[in-house]
Amino acid sequence: MGEAYQALNEQTAVNYARRLEGVFPEEAVLENREIGDGNLNLVFHIVDPASGRSVIIKQALPYARVVGESWPLTLDRARIEGEALQLYNQWAPGLVPKVFASDREQALTVMEDLSDHIILRKGMIGRTRYPRLAEDMAAFLARTLFFSSEYALTPAEKKARVRQFINPEMCDITEKLVFTDPYYDAETNSFNPLIREEVESIWKNEGLKREVAQLKEAFMARAQALLHGDLHTGSIMVTAESTKVIDPEFAFYGPMGFDVGALWANFFLSYVSQEGHPGDAEEIRSYREWIRDTAEAMWTGFESRFRALWQEHVTDPMWTAPGFLDDVIHQVLQDAAGFAGCKMMRRVIGLAPVADLESLEDASERAKAEKLALEVGKALVLRRRNLHSAEDVLRLVCSIASKQEVQA
Amino acid sequence: MGEAYQALNEQTAVNYARRLEGVFPEEAVLENREIGDGNLNLVFHIVDPASGRSVIIKQALPYARVVGESWPLTLDRARIEGEALQLYNQWAPGLVPKVFASDREQALTVMEDLSDHIILRKGMIGRTRYPRLAEDMAAFLARTLFFSSEYALTPAEKKARVRQFINPEMCDITEKLVFTDPYYDAETNSFNPLIREEVESIWKNEGLKREVAQLKEAFMARAQALLHGDLHTGSIMVTAESTKVIDPEFAFYGPMGFDVGALWANFFLSYVSQEGHPGDAEEIRSYREWIRDTAEAMWTGFESRFRALWQEHVTDPMWTAPGFLDDVIHQVLQDAAGFAGCKMMRRVIGLAPVADLESLEDASERAKAEKLALEVGKALVLRRRNLHSAEDVLRLVCSIASKQEVQA
Numbered sequence: 001m002g003e004a005y006q007a008l009n010e011q012t013a014v015n016y017a018r019r020l021e022g023v024f025p026e027e028a029v030l031e032n033r034e035i036g037d038g039n040l041n042l043v044f045h046i047v048d049p050a051s052g053r054s055v056i057i058k059q060a061l062p063y064a065r066v067v068g069e070s071w072p073l074t075l076d077r078a079r080i081e082g083e084a085l086q087l088y089n090q091w092a093p094g095l096v097p098k099v100f101a102s103d104r105e106q107a108l109t110v111m112e113d114l115s116d117h118i119i120l121r122k123g124m125i126g127r128t129r130y131p132r133l134a135e136d137m138a139a140f141l142a143r144t145l146f147f148s149s150e151y152a153l154t155p156a157e158k159k160a161r162v163r164q165f166i167n168p169e170m171c172d173i174t175e176k177l178v179f180t181d182p183y184y185d186a187e188t189n190s191f192n193p194l195i196r197e198e199v200e201s202i203w204k205n206e207g208l209k210r211e212v213a214q215l216k217e218a219f220m221a222r223a224q225a226l227l228h229g230d231l232h233t234g235s236i237m238v239t240a241e242s243t244k245v246i247d248p249e250f251a252f253y254g255p256m257g258f259d260v261g262a263l264w265a266n267f268f269l270s271y272v273s274q275e276g277h278p279g280d281a282e283e284i285r286s287y288r289e290w291i292r293d294t295a296e297a298m299w300t301g302f303e304s305r306f307r308a309l310w311q312e313h314v315t316d317p318m319w320t321a322p323g324f325l326d327d328v329i330h331q332v333l334q335d336a337a338g339f340a341g342c343k344m345m346r347r348v349i350g351l352a353p354v355a356d357l358e359s360l361e362d363a364s365e366r367a368k369a370e371k372l373a374l375e376v377g378k379a380l381v382l383r384r385r386n387l388h389s390a391e392d393v394l395r396l397v398c399s400i401a402s403k404q405e406v407q408a
Numbered sequence: 409m410g411e412a413y414q415a416l417n418e419q420t421a422v423n424y425a426r427r428l429e430g431v432f433p434e435e436a437v438l439e440n441r442e443i444g445d446g447n448l449n450l451v452f453h454i455v456d457p458a459s460g461r462s463v464i465i466k467q468a469l470p471y472a473r474v475v476g477e478s479w480p481l482t483l484d485r486a487r488i489e490g491e492a493l494q495l496y497n498q499w500a501p502g503l504v505p506k507v508f509a510s511d512r513e514q515a516l517t518v519m520e521d522l523s524d525h526i527i528l529r530k531g532m533i534g535r536t537r538y539p540r541l542a543e544d545m546a547a548f549l550a551r552t553l554f555f556s557s558e559y560a561l562t563p564a565e566k567k568a569r570v571r572q573f574i575n576p577e578m579c580d581i582t583e584k585l586v587f588t589d590p591y592y593d594a595e596t597n598s599f600n601p602l603i604r605e606e607v608e609s610i611w612k613n614e615g616l617k618r619e620v621a622q623l624k625e626a627f628m629a630r631a632q633a634l635l636h637g638d639l640h641t642g643s644i645m646v647t648a649e650s651t652k653v654i655d656p657e658f659a660f661y662g663p664m665g666f667d668v669g670a671l672w673a674n675f676f677l678s679y680v681s682q683e684g685h686p687g688d689a690e691e692i693r694s695y696r697e698w699i700r701d702t703a704e705a706m707w708t709g710f711e712s713r714f715r716a717l718w719q720e721h722v723t724d725p726m727w728t729a730p731g732f733l734d735d736v737i738h739q740v741l742q743d744a745a746g747f748a749g750c751k752m753m754r755r756v757i758g759l760a761p762v763a764d765l766e767s768l769e770d771a772s773e774r775a776k777a778e779k780l781a782l783e784v785g786k787a788l789v790l791r792r793r794n795l796h797s798a799e800d801v802l803r804l805v806c807s808i809a810s811k812q813e814v815q816a
Contacts (some may be wrong), residue, residue, distance in 0.1 A: 068545050150628055155583055156576040158628075163574050169562040175563055184725045209729035219556055220566075224629050317592045318624050319616035328625075370581075 005075065005106055008059050010034055015043040016057065020110060022064050022102055023055060026047050038392070040064055040073060040249070045115065054115070055100060059108035060249070074169040077249040078107035082249035083164065084226065085109065088140075091147040095140045096245050114244055117237035121355055124233060124270045124306045126286045127279065134294045136243035137263060138301025145256045146309045148226035151328075152317055152337050162223050167252040170229065171220070175251065178342055179216035182349040183209050194367035198374050199349050211381045215338045223253035230341075232354075233266040257335025258304065264336060265343035265363050267295040267375075268397050269356045272372035276360035288401075299336075299390035303329055334384045341380030344373045376400050413483065414512055418442060418469050421452040423463065428518060429462060432456050439727065448472055448481060448657070453521065462523070463508060467516035468657070482577040485657040486515035489570065492634065492656035493517065499555040503548045504653050522652055525645035529763055532641060535687065535695045542702045544651035545644070545671060546709025553664045554717045556634035559727055559736075565613075569810035570631050576659040578637065579628070585626035586750055591617050592756040599757050602775035606782050607757050617788045618776035623746045639667045640751075640762075641674040648798055652739045665743025668710065672744060673785075675703045676805050677764045684768035696809075700802050707744075707798035711737055741794045745801050749788030750778035752781045784808050 016028045017023065024030065028048040036043035041061060048056040053132045059109060060078035064071040082102035089096055097112035123130065150158050184203055191199055202208060228235065229250030237244045271291045274284045310325050318324070347354040348370045357373070362365035376397050387393050416424060422438045425431065432438065436456040438547070443450035449469060455462040468486035472479040490510035497504055505520035531538065558566050589596045592611055599607055610616060636643065637658030645652045679699045682692045718733050726732070755762040756778045768774035795801050799806050 150625065155580055155628065159574050159576045159579070162680065163571055166567050166571050167569045171567070172563055180724070181724055206730045209726060210731040210735065213726040213729045213732040214735060220563065221630055221632050223631055309799065316588070318588050318617060318621040319619045322614045324617040324621040327622060 002133070003105060005062070006056070007061060008042060008044065008106075010044070010106070013042075013057055013059075014046060016106075016108075017046045017055060017110070018088045020055075023100060023110070024053055025051050028053075040077075045113065047113075054113040056097070056111050056113050057108055058111065059106065060329055062107075075107040076395075077167070077170055080165060080167050080251050081172070081247065081249040082109040084228070084251040087226065088144055088245065088248070089149070089241075092140050092143040092245075095143075095243060113301050114246070116276075117239050117242060117244060119234055119264070119268075120236040120238045121233040123238055124291075125277070125356060125359060127277075127283065128288050129287075129292075130238050130240065132241060132295035133238060133243055135301055137245075137298050138305055140243070140245055141260055141263075141298070142300045142305035142309060144228070145225040145259065145338065146306055146313075148253075149224060149256070151310065151314050151316075158270055161226060164251045165252045167250065168230075170250045171252055174229065175216065175220060177350050177352060178346045179212060179219060181351070182346045183212055184343075188351040189349055190353070192363060192367050192370055194363055195348070195370050195374070198371055202345065202349070202374065202378070205378075208378060208381060210396065211338070211384075212342055215335075215342055215381070218255045218335065219258060219334075219339075220228060220254075221290035222255040225256045225295065226251060227254045227256075227259050228262075229254070229258070233263075233270070234355075251371060255335050257332045257337075258339045260299070260332060261296065261339030261341075261344055262294055264340040264393070265347070266354070266356075267291050268340065268376055269347055269373055271356055271397065271402055272376060273356045273360060273369040276329040276362070276365040276369050288398075292398060295397075296390045296394050299333070303390075330388070333390070333393070334387060337380045337384040337387050340393075341377040341382075341384070344377035344380070348373050348377075372401055411513060413470070414454065415469060416450060416465065416514075416516070418452070421465055421467075422451075422454060423788075424514075424516075425452075425454045425463060425518070430462075431508060431518070432461055433459050436461075439580075446768055448485075453523065455521075462521040464505070464519050464521050465516055466519065467514065470515075483579055484517040485575070486517065488573060488575050488578070488659050489655065489657040490517040492636070492659035493519065495556070495634065496552055496653070496656070500548050500551040500653075503544055503551075505652060507638050522645045522654070525647050525650065525693055527642055528644040529641040529645045529674070529678075531646055532699075533685070533764060533767060535691065537695075537698050538646050538648065538651070538702075540649060541646060541651055542705035543709055545653075545706050546713055548651070548653055548785070549671075549706070549710045550713035550717060552636070553633040553667065554714055554721075555739075556590060556661075557632060558666070559718065559722050559724075559762045567633060570661045573634060573660045575637075575658065578658045579660055582637065583624065583628060584760050585760060586754045587620060587627060589759070590750075590754045591620055596759040597757055598759060598761070600771060600775050600778055602771055603756070603778050603782070606805070610753065610757070610782065610786070613786070616786055616789060617748070618794075620750055623743075623750055623789070626663045626743065627666060627747075628662075630663040633661065633664045634659060635667050636670075637662070637666075639670040641671075641678070641740035642763075663743050663747075664740045665745075666747045668707070668740060669749075670745030670751055671706065672703055672748040672801070673755070674762070674764075675699050676748065676784055677752055677755055677762055677781055679805065680784060680809055681764045681768060681777040684770070684773040684777050696806075700806060703805075704798045704802050707741070707801075711798075741798070741801070742795060743791040745788045745795050748801075749785040749790075749792070752785035752788070756781050756785075780809055 010032045014032045031047045033045050035045045042059045044057040060075050062075055064073050085096055085099050088242050097114055101110040146152055228248045229252055235247045237246055271288055274288050312318055357369055379396055379400055418440045423439045439455045441453045450467045452465040464777055468483050470483055493504055493507050503521055507519050509518040554560055580774045584671050636656045636659055643655045645654055679696055682696050722728055765777055787808055
């Protein structure tokens with residue numbers, strides 16, 4: 001539409017929606033509510049009660065909303081998000097919201113309304129089981145990582161995509177908050193005073209920092225596939241029958257294991273926090289079992305789909321060398337374990353906490369879960385080279401969780 | 409100058425040179441000779457005999473000169489070359505030609521005349537020793553790889569450089585001619601009929617292809633530092649007192665080990681071809697010793713300089729974790745060995761031969777050297793994970809060379 005960027009309000013968002021072609025009937029009386037609970041964006045839910053039609057308008061703000069205008073943040077992330085969603089709609093249709101319009105100038109995307117879905121993290125805190133989740137996320141990961149990679153694109157196409165998704169400001173957030181600040185006494189950190197001893201022991205753990213440095217380097221330099229870049233359980237919306245991945249504003253070309261690991265980390269954070277949430281022992285045991293099974297099934301589904309896509313599409317004489325696909329998958333697994341470990345530790349020590357832990361009101365209950373998260377995170381980073389299957393990963397995670405319970 | 413691209417000829421090149429500010433006296437009578445012996449570019453040597461001043465104008469052609477207009481090739485490589493040379497002049501002054509002007513429209517760079525230097529490959533075929541070479545190349549590698557990396561630049565600067573040097577067409581040449589075609593019966597291949605058996609055994613060697621696939625993936629996806637990208641002994645000009653790296657038109661962000669490996673490969677190709685060139689046993693033995701010592705000293709000089717730059721400049725709390733620098737260097741070494749292996753094999757099997765071998769007129773003498781090159785190349789790829797020092801690398805190379813001589 002070509003006008004200079006202006007943050008929308010409830011009225012101008014309605015005006016904007018009304019101008020969209022083919023979305024609402026001409027005389028519709030639109031209702032609008034700003035529902036953004038994130039830190040960086042405005043999110044308008046615009047409904048025409050008469051026709052039942054509705055859309056979401058998501059607009060980036062030029063600063064981090066939670067801090068205010070003192071933390072400027074690139075509007076280019078709205079372009080990245082819109083372009084990533086459009087590619088996801090090609091590669092993994094049905095697993096992301098449909099995009100109706102993108103407006104680079106206004107840094108916004110108009111997309112499918114998912115009000116009938118809920119955020120997966122909330123669902124999991126309420127111990128809901130999602131029967132489609134493992135398969136859907138396996139398909140999302142396999143398809144988006146495969147189709148954006150060297151193995152599916154021509155070398156020139158892949159390099160053009162790398163260029164398209166260079167995303168310095170959003171990557172900088174991850175580089176700092178996931179891969180740097182939690183490992184020393186940084187100002188951004190914020191943690192439960194009851195676990196200070198454990199946190200300080202991480203700051204002194206030189207072997208751990210050396211391994212995290214390797215993972216950080218891989219995150220920064222290995223342009224393997226288009227990552228979502230922030231694939232935690234708050235970036236997934238679900239119903240019993242549907243799974244939608246949202247918010248790829250951190251998208252960039254990085255190592256495939258990072259998206260898999262992000263998902264795992266958030267499953268494992270839910271796992272370690274189960275004891276702190278209300279419920280009898282059987283309820284806890286059985287939901288943990290569901291988490292474990294789902295985390296494992298996500299990997300096995302990912303692997304089998306990725307292998308099938310490879311068989312179907314890869315023809316390069318080098319990529320088809322016997323054993324090379326096994327090498328690729330093996331590296332994704334070990335990377336995923338390491339990245340999962342980093343993502344767990346940062347949620348305990350760093351700037352951005354996670355509701356699975358934060359919602360534990362009793363500080364000592366919370367400390368118990370947080371210590372577990374740190375132990376699991378450390379082990380995933382330090383022992384990732386000994387992990388050769390999702391079963392190995394899950395066995396490690398669950399055995400640490402059980403051992404600690406006995407000590408406690 | 410803003411005019412549409414036009415390939416220069418000897419007359420228009422002189423006119424162009426005359427318009428350059430501050431290069432030649434106003435009334436100078438310029439002499440000009442086209443001296444390009446490469447495949448892709450025009451190179452004009454323009455001299456003012458009166459003042460003794462001279463420059464080189466290098467202009468990219470929009471096709472591969474050797475094949476003709478049927479093989480189009482991007483002019484953007486001239487921008488890449490000019491910009492890389494300018495950065496090299498900052499990072500490694502004295503080790504590259506000075507740049508007097510760059511003209512993006514005309515796809516040319518005006519640079520220092522190095523007519524008093526000769527191409528290192530020619531010097532080495534003549535068994536000349538260059539006392540400064542190891543130290544100069546060690547400095548070039550350490551400084552250009554370090555200062556372009558994540559470890560020296562801010563994350564945003566590094567990502568901007570990655571974008572600046574995305575170089576799909578030139579990378580495509582390497583991806584095909586170094587990492588793909590030599591490993592199957594590709595049309596581009598061209599080799600001595602006397603070694604067909606050895607070449608076919610490489611085409612059937614699935615374990616080798618799997619390892620080469622890993623190296624190809626690293627070349628394509630690991631954006632670690634700004635590489636020269638074509639650092640063979642034909643891209644280095646020397647005198648006894650001076651070393652200049654030229655022709656970075658293949659520059660892009662890739663794994664550091666690739667530049668080190670390219671240099672090693674060309675030293676090892678010289679090593680294995682020594683017996684075929686005239687000279688008595690002592691002459692051969694002693695020049696091989698010089699090659700070995702120089703190849704090893706290049707690495708040790710590189711490593712010590714890289715470590716010193718790191719100590720001086722790196723402050724990131726993760727990169728400074730004890731042991732991480734060792735990991736970085738260890739990986740560069742093993743990558744370099746693997747890439748050297750690929751680069752040796754491709755010079756024997758692939759499209760672009762190398763004068764060290766081609767100048768052996770007797771086909772069976774040449775076959776002996778070519779078989780050695782293939783054996784050394786294979787071993788470097790397959791055993792690179794067992795190599796932990798330059799000494800290990802050189803011991804492997806030299807022991808294979810000696811064993812084969814006994815068999816022959």
